[in-house]
Amino acid sequence: MGKMGPIILIAISAALWGIIAIFVRKLAALGFTSMEIVTLRVVTAVLLLGIIGITKYPGQMKIHLADSKYFIGTGIFSIVLFNWCYFTSINQLSLSFSVILLYTAPTFVVILSYLFLKESMDRRKIISVIGTLLGCVLIVGVSLKDTPSMNLVGILTGLGAGFGYALYSIFGKFALAKYRPFTVTFYTFLVAAITLLLFTDLFEKGSILVTGEVIIYGLGLGLFPTVIAYLLYTKGLEKMESSKASIIATVEPVAATLLSVFLYNENFGVLQFVGTAIILLSVILINLPKTTFINKQKKASV
Secondary structure: OOOHHHHHHHHHHHHHHHOHHHHHHHHHHOOOOHHHHHHHHHHHHHHHHHHHHHHHOHHHHOOOHHHHHHHHHHHHHHHHHHHHHHHHHHHHOOHHHHHHHHOOHHHHHHHHHHHHOOOOOOHHHHHHHHHHHHHHHHHHOOOOOOOOOOOHHHHHHHHHHHHHHHHHHHHHHHHHOOOOHHHHHHHHHHHHHHHHHHHOOHHHHHHHHHOHHHHHHHHHHHHHHHHHHHHHHHHHHHOOOHHHHHHHOOHHHHHHHHHHHHHHOOOOOHHHHHHHHHHHHHHHHHHOOHHHHHHHHHHHHO
C-alpha cells in the first residue's frame, strides 16, 4: 500500500464524515429526531455491510464469541456513546462549542494509545494535537459571546463525545490484531444497531420510512459517511498508529466547513481559513519522517 496509502484512506474517510450534514439536515427536515437519524444510519449500514459480506466476504463474517468484547467497545462505547453524548451536548450548549469538545478526541487517543497500545508520546504528537484543537476552535468560530451559559451536563457530555469518538481507534486497534477491517466494521455496526433499536422507536415512524426521499437519503447516509468512511478508516488504522490516524481525521471539520460554504452559502472568514491551515499543517507535521523533524529542530537550536 505504501506509506501514503493509509494516510490517503483516513483523509478520504474524514472528508466523507464531513459531508454528513447533507443527509442529516434532510432527514431532520423530514421529521426524524437526532437519535432516530443515528439509528437509521447504523441500521442501513449494517444491512449494506451484511449484503457485501454474504456476497463478497463470507469467510470474514465469523468471529469468536470471546472477541465480542472488542465490538461492544467499538459499537456501544464508541458509536452509541459518542452519538448520544454529542446530541445531548448540542442540546445543552451551542453547536460550535459542542464541536470543539468533540474534537478533544485526538487528545484522548494520544493518551489512551500511550497507556494501552504502548505508542510513543513524542513532542510532534503533542504539537499536532494542540494544533488540531486550535484549528477546530478557529474553524467553528467559537466566541464567548455566542456560547450560551456553560452548564456541566453539556460540557461533560461534550467531552464524553470526544472520548467515545476516540474509543473507536483504541478498541478498533485491538480488534484489528485478530480480524480484517471488514469484519471489525460489520460487527461494530451490528452491535450498535441492536443497541440503538432497543432504545429508539424508529420503526414507529411506519409509512414515512418507505417514502422515496427517506430511502434515498437513508441509503446515502448509510453508504457514504458510514459504510465507505468506516471501511476506509479501519483499513487505514490497520497500518497506522491510532494517535496519528485520529489527528489526520481532523480533516473532517475542514471538509464540513468547505461543504457549508459551497452548498449552504455559509460564511468562511479569515479565522476559518487560518484554522483550516493550522489543521492541515498539523496533519503534515505528524506525517513528516522523524529524521526531517529532528534535523529541523537541530537547525533551529543552532
